[in-house]
Amino acid sequence: KDHFESAGARSWMAQFIILAQRNFQQYLRNTDIIFMNFAVTVVLAVFIGRGLWYQIGTGQDSIATRVPSLFFACVTQGIVGSLQAINSFPSERAIMLRERQAGTYQVSSYFMAKSVVDILTQTWPPMLFSCVVYFMIGYQPVASKFFYYMFFMVLDSWAATSVATAVTCFCVSVELSTIVLSLLFEICRLFGGFFASPKQVEDIPKWKFADALSYVKYAFLGVAINELTGLELSCDKASCAVTKGSQIMDANGYDEYSIGFCIGILFVLIVGSRFLAYLGLRFIKT
Numbered sequence: 001k002d003h004f005e006s007a008g009a010r011s012w013m014a015q016f017i018i019l020a021q022r023n024f025q026q027y028l029r030n031t032d033i034i035f036m037n038f039a040v041t042v043v044l045a046v047f048i049g050r051g052l053w054y055q056i057g058t059g060q061d062s063i064a065t066r067v068p069s070l071f072f073a074c075v076t077q078g079i080v081g082s083l084q085a086i087n088s089f090p091s092e093r094a095i096m097l098r099e100r101q102a103g104t105y106q107v108s109s110y111f112m113a114k115s116v117v118d119i120l121t122q123t124w125p126p127m128l129f130s131c132v133v134y135f136m137i138g139y140q141p142v143a144s145k146f147f148y149y150m151f152f153m154v155l156d157s158w159a160a161t162s163v164a165t166a167v168t169c170f171c172v173s174v175e176l177s178t179i180v181l182s183l184l185f186e187i188c189r190l191f192g193g194f195f196a197s198p199k200q201v202e203d204i205p206k207w208k209f210a211d212a213l214s215y216v217k218y219a220f221l222g223v224a225i226n227e228l229t230g231l232e233l234s235c236d237k238a239s240c241a242v243t244k245g246s247q248i249m250d251a252n253g254y255d256e257y258s259i260g261f262c263i264g265i266l267f268v269l270i271v272g273s274r275f276l277a278y279l280g281l282r283f284i285k286t
Contacts, residue, residue, distance in 0.1 A: 078160025
């Protein structure tokens with residue numbers, strides 16, 4: 001509180017700047033967490049890119065491996081950040097409530113500062129992951145496709161962390177947040193567009209709500225459309241049923257969506273989750 005008073009932080013923007021600086025300094029102090037996040041990202045990327053799906057090529061065998069590798073990457077992004085949010089937010093919440101009661105700052109300035117810092121610090125791991133995985137697996141060597149892949153990995157991570165933040169703000173305790181978030185993540189994976197393709201989900205209209213709310217689905221469809229568009233598959237037989245990525249898209253219903261639409265929905269889910277998190281932080285005072 002003294003720091004805010006001495007800084008003359010009476011405007012919302014001044015509160016936001018000081019709180020953002022404080023959150024970022026707290027992040028930088030946790031060098032062990034930063035290092036472990038780096039190590040986990042690299043190890044996971046190597047296991048995916050070198051251990052299982054190394055240089056899949058464009059032969060007929062790659063048809064069975066390309067789509068699973070894209071989906072698994074979308075599932076993994078944001079998990080570490082989500083667990084960090086669940087474990088760190090309850091303790092920070094208690095401090096925030098005390099400082100809020102003392103009139104030190106507004107809830108909105110605190111939440112916006114924390115959200116901005118969280119998003120910034122959750123950007124570099126998926127970027128690092130993309131740099132390792134994309135070239136190890138051997139996706140299309142086109143610069144625009146690589147950057148779209150990276151962008152979707154970043155959005156995927158932001159979405160997962162935003163969902164975790166919303167759950168934590170409503171559930172308050174670490175134990176309850178872990179249970180609820182595990183349920184939500186499993187639903188997002190189940191309706192993520194891989195186990196049940198968009199074309200298959202059309203046959204179960206009563207469950208479209210779960211399909212529509214799965215952030216994994218839109219990240220996966222985004223990278224799948226990006227990778228399969230313009231993909232030419234080689235054929236070492238007299239005839240092959242699949243010679244283009246567009247055929248895979250058509251068979252699964254991916255072509256019903258677009259990259260721009262997937263990006264837009266991911267932003268809606270990110271902003272929506274953050275807004276719900278703010279409501280929970282603002283009105284649940286326990």
